[in-house]
Amino acid sequence: MDYLSYWSLQERPFENNKNVSFFYPGHDHIEALERLLYIVKDGNMHFGLLTGEVGAGKSMILNQFMQKLQNNDQYLPMFLANGNMDCKDIMCEIIYRLNRKGAMSRSRREILCKMTKYEVASKFNDLLETKVTKPGKLMVIIIDEAQQLSEETLIELKNLTNLGSYDKNSITIILAGQPELADHVCSMPAIDQRVGLRYHLPYLNEESVSEYLDYRLRAAGNNNAEVFPSDAKEVIYDYTGGTPREINRICKLALDRSYSLGQKTVSSNVVRSIASDIFSQNAMVG
16 A cells, blocks of 8 residues: 555645645634735735744745735736845846746846846836736735845835825735844834734644644545544644644654554654654754
């Protein structure tokens, strides 16, 4: 019997990927998503801010957020995976994406990147007017790892949120990143005062860890079996502190080992052994 059949699964439940089928609808995750959706629905809130510790689940929330925007033709979402860019780079990337289905070849993209900041801004404004402002849409620029953005870039991004018609902005920017992003923004009153809503995503509590495990298993196809007994769940919480990324890593290996041992549930001893190995290796690397 193969791994999936053994655990009554249709797919592996603890992969760290972008599959929104595994979006855990816990209280804090739903609250974060609803705040992001409220910001874009309002359309005139300039900036939204989502922060959280490493591995807390920000990326999955942003993926779910992106999917909802893509399913609504009122919005034109632009997701940038990291903040290691200046404002000119950001505008160049967006211009390229807006023209990708048209005449923007790789060589023309290289020409674009060699233009002055003024020339790029002018081209960006023209495209924004044609593809966003006139059709009455909202461009939503989502920047992950935004703690990397410089003060100069944040100021220039603030200026982009002023673009639009007399009664409606054409751009809303969502900044997502690690906790230092909040401090970075707070140190800049001109930016901080433009943040319409903000949310800090905490780690899962012990009850939520149990719900998270059961949800991921159901999403992967297992609707019946108790794969992780309560004592195993307690050990998972103790070692991970409720960090979804670490939970996924331990549970993926625990399912593999339990399958190889022929065990029908994942014992606390298996979890403890795997977690001990992982975190002792982390300590040696650190």
